[in-house]
Amino acid sequence: MDNFIIAVDIGTQGTKAILFDTDLNIIASAFEGSRLIRPKPGVVWQEADDILSSCVNTLKSLSKQAGEKAKKVCAIGIDSQMAGIMGVAKDGLAATYYDSWLDTRCEPQMKAMREKAGQKVTAITGGPITYTHGPKILWWKENEPQIYYNIAKFVLPHAYVVGRLASLNADSFYFDYTCIQYSGFGDNKNLCWSDELLYLFGIDKNKLPRIVSPYEVVGRLNEEFAKLTCLPSGIPIIAGGGDTASSIFGSGIFDPGTLYDCAGTASVMCSVTDKYIPDTDTETLTMMRSPIDGYWFPLAYINGGGLCLRWVRDNFTGSPNVSYSVLEKECESIPPGSEGLIFIPHFAGRVLPNNPYIRGSFAGLDWKHTRAHLFRASMEGIAYEYHYYLSVLKSLYPNCNFSKMYAAGGGAKSALFNKIKADVLGVSVLPFEMSDAALVGSAVLAGLGTGLYDDYRVPIGNSMKISSEIKPDPDNTTAYEPYTKDYLKLIDTLTPYYANTMLQ
Numbered sequence: 001m002d003n004f005i006i007a008v009d010i011g012t013q014g015t016k017a018i019l020f021d022t023d024l025n026i027i028a029s030a031f032e033g034s035r036l037i038r039p040k041p042g043v044v045w046q047e048a049d050d051i052l053s054s055c056v057n058t059l060k061s062l063s064k065q066a067g068e069k070a071k072k073v074c075a076i077g078i079d080s081q082m083a084g085i086m087g088v089a090k091d092g093l094a095a096t097y098y099d100s101w102l103d104t105r106c107e108p109q110m111k112a113m114r115e116k117a118g119q120k121v122t123a124i125t126g127g128p129i130t131y132t133h134g135p136k137i138l139w140w141k142e143n144e145p146q147i148y149y150n151i152a153k154f155v156l157p158h159a160y161v162v163g164r165l166a167s168l169n170a171d172s173f174y175f176d177y178t179c180i181q182y183s184g185f186g187d188n189k190n191l192c193w194s195d196e197l198l199y200l201f202g203i204d205k206n207k208l209p210r211i212v213s214p215y216e217v218v219g220r221l222n223e224e225f226a227k228l229t230c231l232p233s234g235i236p237i238i239a240g241g242g243d244t245a246s247s248i249f250g251s252g253i254f255d256p257g258t259l260y261d262c263a264g265t266a267s268v269m270c271s272v273t274d275k276y277i278p279d280t281d282t283e284t285l286t287m288m289r290s291p292i293d294g295y296w297f298p299l300a301y302i303n304g305g306g307l308c309l310r311w312v313r314d315n316f317t318g319s320p321n322v323s324y325s326v327l328e329k330e331c332e333s334i335p336p337g338s339e340g341l342i343f344i345p346h347f348a349g350r351v352l353p354n355n356p357y358i359r360g361s362f363a364g365l366d367w368k369h370t371r372a373h374l375f376r377a378s379m380e381g382i383a384y385e386y387h388y389y390l391s392v393l394k395s396l397y398p399n400c401n402f403s404k405m406y407a408a409g410g411g412a413k414s415a416l417f418n419k420i421k422a423d424v425l426g427v428s429v430l431p432f433e434m435s436d437a438a439l440v441g442s443a444v445l446a447g448l449g450t451g452l453y454d455d456y457r458v459p460i461g462n463s464m465k466i467s468s469e470i471k472p473d474p475d476n477t478t479a480y481e482p483y484t485k486d487y488l489k490l491i492d493t494l495t496p497y498y499a500n501t502m503l504q
Contacts, residue, residue, distance in 0.1 A: 003074045003452060006062060006231075007442035008055055009243055010080035010157050012036070012102070012265040015051070017058035018439045019066050019073070022452055024463040027069060030061035036100070042348070044102040048086060048094035048160060055161050056228050063230035075236050076165075076221065077446030079438050080158035082242030083132045083182045087140065087151030090170045092163050095151045099136050101266075102304060104348055106135035107356055109142065113184065114354075117200055119280050124197060126188035126278050126287030126296070127181035130351045131303070134184015137203060153209045158240040166219025166237050173209040174218055177293075178245035180211065181286045188287060189276050214241035214291045215449035238449040241291055243438045244268055244299070249291045250441025251408050251432060252460045257400035259427060260297075261386070262437075263411025267305025267345075269386045270297045277396050284353045284392045291445055292456075298396065300352040300389045306411055308345045308360070308378050316371045328416045330372035336380075336423060336479045338373045340364040342487055343381030344494070352389075355491070357499040363490055379417050380480075383424035384487035387480075390425055404428045406466075408437040415470070423476035424484065433467040440464060 004027065008017045014033040018026055032054040037045050055078070063070040083101035088094060113121060113129045122128050129135065133154065141148045152170035155163070156179055163173055180186035185203055187194045191211055198205050212218065217236045226233035241249075244262055253260045253272055262268035270288070273296050279285040288297040302308075313321050347360035362377065390402060405427050411417050412431040422429040434440065440463050447453035 002069070002072055004066070004069055004072050005443045005446050005452065006059065006073055006076045007439040007446065008058065008076070008078040009246070009436070009438045009442065010051060010055065010078065010161065011243060012081055012100070015054035015058055016436065016439065017055070017062050018436060018443070019062045019069070020443045022447065024440060024443060024459050028062045028065035030058040030065070032057050042104040044100040046098040046100060048097055051098060051157050052161055052164055056225065059229040059231060070230065071232055073231060073235055074452060075238065075446035075450040077238050077442035078158040078161055078240040079243045079246040079442045080156055080161070080240070082156065082179045082244055084157070085133045085136050085154050086157065086160060087147070088153050088155055088160060088163065088170060088173060089150060090152045092167070092169050092173070094160065096140065096147060098157055101131060102348065104131050104356070106131055106139040109135040109138035110354070113138070113201065117197070118283070121184060121197060122280050122283055123278050124188065124194050125181055125183055125186050126276065128279070128283035128286060128352060128354060129184065130354050132182040132184060134201070137184065138201065141203075151207060154207055155209060156242070159209070162218060162237050162240060165221055165225045167222045168219055172218070174212045174239055175209045176214040176239045176241050177211055177289050178214055178241040178291055181288050186211070188289065212239045213293070214239050214245070215445040217449050236450045238446045240442060241445065242288070245288055245291060245297065246441035246445070247408060247438035248297050248441075250437040250439070250444065250460060250464070251406055252457070252464050253406060254292070254457065257397070257402060259390075259402050259405035261405050261407040261412065261421065261429070263306060263407055263409035263417070265306045266301045266303060267382050267385070267411070268299055268301040269389045270299030271393055271397070271400070271402070273298055273397060279392065279396060282353055282392050284389065285396065286352065291441070298393060300392070302345050302382060302385055303348055303351045305345050305382050306409070308347065308382070309375070309411070312371070312375050312378050316374055324414065327372060327375045328414065330370070331376040331416060334373060334376050336476045337483045338377040338380060339368060340366065341369055341373050341377040342483065342490055343377040344491060345378065345381045345385065350491070355495060357495050357502060358491055359498050361494060379420050380424065380483070381487065383421045384484050386421060387424050387484045388488060402427060404430060407431040408435055410435060418470045422470045422472040424480045426472050426477045428472065429470045430466045431468060433465045434463065437464065
């Protein structure tokens with residue numbers, strides 16, 4: 001009898017769900033856009049019920065498309081955004097909205113944590129202190145004490161949705177270990193909450209849920225949501241993981257030394273290692289746990305890097321906007337370096353290494369520069385940031401030969417973007433045919449947790465195919481080298497200016 005798996009990815013821009021067969025063929029898919037609430041600069045949240053309803057609606061769409069096959073769904077896996085946090089009450093209902101990873105209100109708490117014990121937090125959690133769980137939890141405690149008091153557990157969006165779908169109460173909620181590097185209070189190496197960090201920052205350990213494997217079965221679809229989604233009740237639901245961790249895992253990036261580019265709303269570059277080496281020196285790389293216990297994904301990312309390209313298109317190409325393909329065509333005659341134009345992609349500050357002052361910038365504008373120059377320079381700015389990330393990776397793992405970078409996500413569909421990254425980094429870029437790596441990862445984790453799979457390499461290997469290989473041009477790599485240095489100098493030069501203007 002055929003079996004089917006549902007995977008759901010709660011992303012920043014929207015929620016996507018896919019119904020797979022056990023060979024990971026796509027049977028049905030559905031998408032619903034997100035409602036990001038931005039009342040003022042630096043404030044970004046999503047309503048918890050919006051996130052839940054987006055999952056219910058996409059699950060219902062899958063069920064209707066699948067017909068009789070929906071009755072044979074044997075597992076559900078859900079992943080979500082990783083660096084934001086929300087609170088649930090004792091009954092499992094939302095006690096707060098989802099405090100997005102794009103929200104920077106916790107900057108004072110972030111600075112306080114860094115000043116008090118920045119390196120200690122990085123060493124224990126594996127992640128430098130940025131706009132993530134620790135500072136956000138402190139923000140709630142200091143700014144909304146009554147709401148903080150009523151929060152039974154702090155959880156990730158996928159855990160909240162799973163909790164609702166499976167009728168979990170607060171004591172049954174969980175925190176999957178792929179997100180522990182963003183927690184601010186978790187012991188990454190030993191998979192537990194750090195009593196030392198909790199005491200240091202005055203956080204009640206009881207407000208943090210149990211830490212679990214992302215493929216642990218944590219509940220089953222209840223009657224209420226079975227009716228709403230038109231799916232059978234009792235379907236096992238796994239804990240699920242963070243979207244980036246699921247994407248890297250789902251791409252088949254298993255071997256140490258492999259590079260990976262997750263070109264989505266956030267621009268993420270990472271590798272794989274079986275050695276826990278927190279970046280306490282530069283505080284650039286965060287040690288994300290792989291769903292495979294004993295492995296980590298050392299990574300860094302640009303907060304909203306992928307949004308920069310959309311911003312250029314939406315604001316500099318008229319109405320209606322031209323397509324990305326038109327812009328790429330216009331870029332063909334522009335040489336590496338965009339004729340002296342350098343772009344800083346940090347619209348809301350630099351996350352890793354943390355620099356809250358720097359802002360998005362174009363430097364070197366000349367009368368000859370066109371919208372195509374702006375577009376190409378935006379891609380190059382992201383690649384220059386990756387170049388710095390790679391230099392830190394090489395310093396931490398000097399014995400690794402970083403020669404290939406696999407790519408997934410919307411940005412990986414761009415031949416120009418892939419070529420720029422190949423040339424700037426001096427590595428071959430190999431984009432996948434399928435861009436939904438996170439959903440593949442969540443599906444395989446669901447299959448592992450429920451016994452549909454006894455191995456993860458085979459189904460992922462059969463599903464994720466390389467569409468091409470873009471090799472670096474040595475001449476272009478040489479041409480880009482001074483720009484990668486100028487890019488870092490520009491950040492250092494502009495930072496005092498932006499810092500002074502913010503203090504005025």
